[in-house]
């Protein structure tokens with residue numbers, strides 16, 4: 001019995017196995033996510049980085065069961081030991097907001113412009129946690145304090161347009177935390193904010209993780225953003241995992257040529273987080289007509305005919321908790 005309990009406790013909070021997301025479009029099938037696998041334990045932080053169109057948001061939306069209608073999803077997404085891809089919509093919608101919460105890029109479009117902050121946080125607390133109006137008010141105040149909004153009592157009476165961009169994002173994070181989720185998915189949560197506010201929000205994520213033990217998946221096209229918060233990082237390219245490992249190792253010794261290019265965009269770790277990305281030569285591939293081998297090969301200086309162009313490279317273990325999907329990884333390491 002004890003062994004059984006322990007094995008349940010040791011189960012990852014989130015376990016994604018061979019996830020694929022395809023979209024049927026008039027121009028063909030778009031393979032947005034392809035054979036993606038990773039796991040996350042309770043209280044852990046994982047960053048997902050990659051260029052625009054690499055499948056980051058579709059991965060998050062697949063976890064939430066919020067993919068567009070033309071999507072076909074395959075593989076497995078287990079969360080708290082339930083298979084989400086087979087969960088009925090009723091149960092999935094209860095899970096969303098309760099156990100898994102999401103923060104998006106643009107807080108203005110997610111907040112209701114006609115409702116005061118108190119009403120928007122309070123609604124979640126009353127509906128999801130069954131709090132009375134008075135208890136919801138006290139808890140809203142506590143949550144605004146937790147996300148470090150000054151003059152919380154006054155801000156509760158504000159409408160979204162009366163808040164700054166950073167304050168609106170803090171309100172969104174407070175709403176996300178209102179249900180005490182086990183997992184927070186944050187998709188480009190700081191992209192619309194200026195540098196100073198961005199740094200404050202990233203610090204807030206770190207603090208929340210420490211104080212509340214909430215697991216965080218933080219999605220960004222900027223390695224610097226992810227490096228501020230996340231213990232581990234998944235680098236995605238063309239819907240696939242290029243590399244997965246401890247963020248620090250990835251920053252110091254990126255193994256995959258694509259990770260190298262992304263990290264090269266931030267050689268100075270003390271540089272401000274808004275440093276622009278170094279643009280890679282070439283274009284990201286057309287996801288409805290991927291080449292037969294490594295999707296990065298056409299842009300890769302280490303690519304070799306046959307080795308890299310005949311089969312999709314598998315994610316290979318390189319060391320503790322570290323893996324990369326590159327057939328030439330040894331040659332890259334020597335360079």
Ligand SMILES: Nc1ncnc2c1ncn2[C@@H]1O[C@H](COP(=O)(O)OP(=O)(O)OP(=O)(O)O)[C@@H](O)[C@H]1O
Nearest residue numbers: 023025030032051052053054055056057058068221
């Ligand atoms: N409903 C849809 N129909 C067809 N293709 C779609 C649909 N939704 C997304 N895609 C495609 O899926 C691919 C992956 O999209 P995704 O939104 O995950 O990218 P991303 O990595 O989040 O990029 P960004 O950094 O720009 O947010 C893109 O090529 C996108 O055009």
Ligand SMILES: [Mg+2]
Nearest residue numbers: 056057058187
């Ligand atoms: Mg996105």
